[in-house]
Structures are given as C-alpha cells and as structure tokens.
Amino acid sequence: MSNETKKQINEIRNIEDRYGLMLFRMALSHLVDVGHRNLNDENVAESVREIIAQAKKDKADGKIPVMTAEFQCDIVRCAAELTRFSIWTLFAYIKEHVAVGTESETRTPDAATCSACGSEVEYNGGQVDESDYVYKWTCEECGAYGRDYYDMAFSESIVDGGGE
Helix, strand or coil: CCCHHHHHHHHHHHHHHHHHHHHHHHHHHHHHCCCCCHCCHHHHHHHHHHHHHHHHHHHHHCCCCCCHHHHHHHHHHHHHCCCCCCCCHHHHHHHHHCCCCCCHHHHCCCCCCCCCCCCEEEEEEEEEECCCEEEEEEECCCCCEEEEEEEECCCCCCCCCCCC
C-alpha cells in the first residue's frame, strides 16, 4: 500500500471517528445508494433542505421521527466527505477496518445502546408488559428514543419455610 493510500486511510478513519461508527456506516450505505458522482455540493445542499423541510412537516403533522433531521443531514454530509476518496481507497478501508458479516453485526443489540447511532442511552423508567419488562430510553446523541424489552421467564421456585 502506498504512503498516499495510507494517508487517505487515516483521513477516512478520522471521518469515522468524528461521526461515529453507526453514522459512518449509514453514510457508506448512502454513498453506495446515491452514487459517488451524485454527492456534489449542490445535491447535498438540496438533500439537507429537503430533510429539514420534511422534518418540519412531520412535526406539524404530529409524526415522531425514527432519526432526527440533524442525524439524517449528518449522514448525507459524511457521505459527501467520503467522495474526496476514490472508490478503491474506500474499498481498501472497508476491507481493513469495517467488520462485515461478523458476530458483532448478527448479535442482539446491546441494552443501554442506541439502535440508531450506537451511543449510550438514558433510561426513563420501566414497567411490566405481558411477559416482558420494558425500559423506555432516549439518546442524547441523536435524539432517538425507544424501548428495551427483557423476557421474563420462570427460572426456579424456592421454599423459604412452612409446609409439613
């Protein structure tokens, strides 16, 4: 690998570190979906305007977003930053630094971790729901919120006294 490629790999790593793993992966996906050539300054600015307009409309209609408009705009901006690199350099980075199809991607999501961005969440209480215990959470990082479900199942019975 040439020194220039190594330098670019480090620049990509810095972008990933700045945006975070989850958002970076979403940006890679967006880059593939939209296309390297289509993420120019004009199209990015238009996409950001559309995201913000849709968020305002959704808020007025009482809809609750899965991802905040800011998070969506960051995905587009990150993808645009990645267009500075050749597709081959991006592939080299993905090959070396992005785990694909590993156990970490197929396992159950961690409790206390935001499903949208991977940041730590803040719990807002919980309650019993049929055979589950449900904790409500919010993510300070991206604004997402949701619920973590824990199965409640019988495990054992202990006699503490009485009987014959």
